[in-house]
Amino acid sequence: METIALVGNPNSGKTTLFNALTGANQKTGNYAGVTVSRVSGVLRTPHGNQYELLDLPGCYSLSPNSPDERITRDVLLGNQEGAECPEVVVCVVDASNLERHLYFVFQVIDLGLPVVLALNKVDLAEKQGIRINIELLSEELGVPVVPCQANKGKGVIDIKHAIRHPFPHQSSRTWSADKAVEKAIIKLIEQLKSDGVSAPEAQAIHLLADSAYRTESQPGVDGGMQKQAIDIADTLIRSGLAPEESISKARTRKVQEICQVAARRQDAGTLTLSDRIDQFLLHPFFGWVIFVVLMLMVFWTIFRVAEYPMGWVDSGVGALSDWVSGMMSEGDVRSLVVDGIIAGVGSVVIFLPQILMLLFFIGLMETTGYMSRAAFLMDNIMSKVGLSGKAFLPLLSSYACAIPGIMATRTMDSAKQRLLTIMIAPWMSCTARLPVYALLIGMLLAGQGALVQALVLAGLYLLGTVTAFIAAWLLAPRVKGSEEVAHFMMELPAYAVPDLKYIVRHLLERAWSFLYKAGTVILGICILLWALQTYPKPKEGTPAAEDASLALEQSYMGQIGHAIEPVVKPLGYDWRTGTALVAAFAAREVFNSSLAISYSVDEEEFEEDDDFLAQLRAQMAAATWPDGRPVYTPLTTLSLLVFFVYALQCLPTTAVVRRETGSWKWALGQLGAMSVFAWLAAFLVFQIGSLLL
Amino acid sequence: MIADIARDLKIDTATTLSQASAGCQLRIRQLEGKACKRLREIGFCEEMEISKLSDGRNMICSVCGTRMALSRKLGDQVLVEMV
Structure with a gap:
């Protein structure tokens, strides 16, 4: 083709x-x-x-x-x-x-x-x-x-x-540079032709117009060709004429000539609507006020408005669970479907409306043109830690998902800045963390209004972002690369009315891929987790056969959980939370599933008519240590939230970091460092908090 | 000789883009420095009329109807004159 x-x-x-x-x-x-x-x-x-x-x-x-x-x-x-x-x-x-x-x-x-x-x-x-x-x-x-x-x-x-057949004829250049440069171009074309180089004219002009192309070794570019170009260019430079300067000037001259006859611009110099909007949005003081208010509104909406669709999903999951329970007779299969699949997958899918809401706002920022304005504002702060404001665009994409964010660093011109941005990008809270945040914030601030919850959520995003900036500042001297800070240069496009049709199509696509993930990876892990907590079954007549929690402790999951417990106990977590944390390395959302599955055994203590989510939170709130203290104190919940802000529990991200940096050293180093940091931060929050409270 | 004086006067009136005050209509006289090729590529070329919209650590200029944010380091490399 x-x-x-x-x-x-x-x-x-x-x-x-x-x-x-x-x-x-x-x-x-x-x-x-x-x-x-x-x-x-x-x-x-x-x-x-x-x-x-x-x-x-x-x-x-x-x-x-x-x-x-x-x-x-x-x-x-x-x-x-x-x-x-x-x-x-x-x-x-x-x-x-x-x-x-x-x-x-x-x-x-x-x-x-x-x-x-x-x-x-x-x-x-x-x-x-x-x-x-x-x-x-x-x-x-x-x-x-x-x-x-x-x-x-x-x-x-x-x-x-x-562009149909026959194709338009081949184009040819219409500008001409200084005489000496023209001669040099012709000479180089002749030499390349005799060497059998393909597209000799294109190569010759490009070799002379771009000094990096002729001097730096590049894959796919013939060294002999570069040598000839360097010789010819050196002769020109010695005579006081830089070929790249001359060619670039010749091109701009021609551009101006053409624009004068073919593109007349009237009323130049008057302020456009975008200029007037920018006077407010980019104002050194009001620009920031508007930025902060906008962000808070986004977080508030995530809690307040998403409440309604979440309620529908919630009652749907609850009704499905009740219906299946009623239809099937008691036994392992019913337990698998109700406690394993519906509870596990349901505890993740409930949060889809919040994820879509966040993606909708990111979509609005992207299509209206506000993205570049936000980057412009952020440049002031980011330059203080050695990052360019340009790094803000990939970082902002990372709030949706770190993978496209890391890919977006390709637009950055400085290799050093790019590596720094890649290293900190996973600390921008992605949408996979949102279900975990929402579950835990709901527990921590039960009964508080949407505004308080939104403020805490905004605080978590801010915590990740600020720590990432500090990390960039500490890491900067250790990353090799030129010290020269790339100059900030960015186009601020005219504001456009957001294309709602496109945003909706994009959201549907994201919703589908989320549900697909829930129906495949998360479903698979839920089945595995259910099996681990159900088997081996206690023998008839033993005390465990009568007591569901005791049976759980003796299951494979219980055994694994108790092995993990010494690592997570200093952070304030019991073995069930520890297992959920480890399972979350497969996908962050699985944290919710794992808790939902392992607490489903205590179900009978709660009223049937409660919502699914409320029931899960109530089960977690009722969980106790063997001595009767509650597991989920506000401090434990806070320590868990901090752990999730910092932990890099996403193997695809590590694979993409490896591809983009070309080194396992950075990718694995990042994974290790972020995991250790997450543990330490959660440890400090819990231990210092315990001393103070 | 008069031509020489006229040229000197013209150069005297030229300032860098960073020094020019916000709100001015300017014409680019010359580009000097490392980034001048890049500047030409994004539209800051000789004889182009631009207007400087705001000042600060990064300034905003309007070039052919598009707003470009530019750091002061880059602005230093653009010599402009008032229109």
């Missing part, structure tokens, strides 16, 4: 166009750097042809500054291992930003591949009073130009027509 690549500046709408062309539902957002890896899909033209469409990370230039930009450069130059050079390139340009985006278009045209220019966001350009002469633009660039509005699906069919 022939390949077509989508490229363009960050936030020009490549992924939106990709989704419109392929019918996929890739993640989009109104900030730079949403796509960080190569994504492919199948594109069908109106004539029945099929192509592979590649969505590449956005970049400002083909001289990469960060790993995601390198992916785009390598794919376009055919240096990417295992990937063919694309047959056609669709260059997506934000029409309201033509002057800025054309620089990259020139770099793509210089590659000599067939290029189609997709002029996206034409509606925005019109609103801003920019008059674009499409014919003139197409003539000046020498490539077909198709106006479109990808988010509304307008012009998508025209793009499909433009």
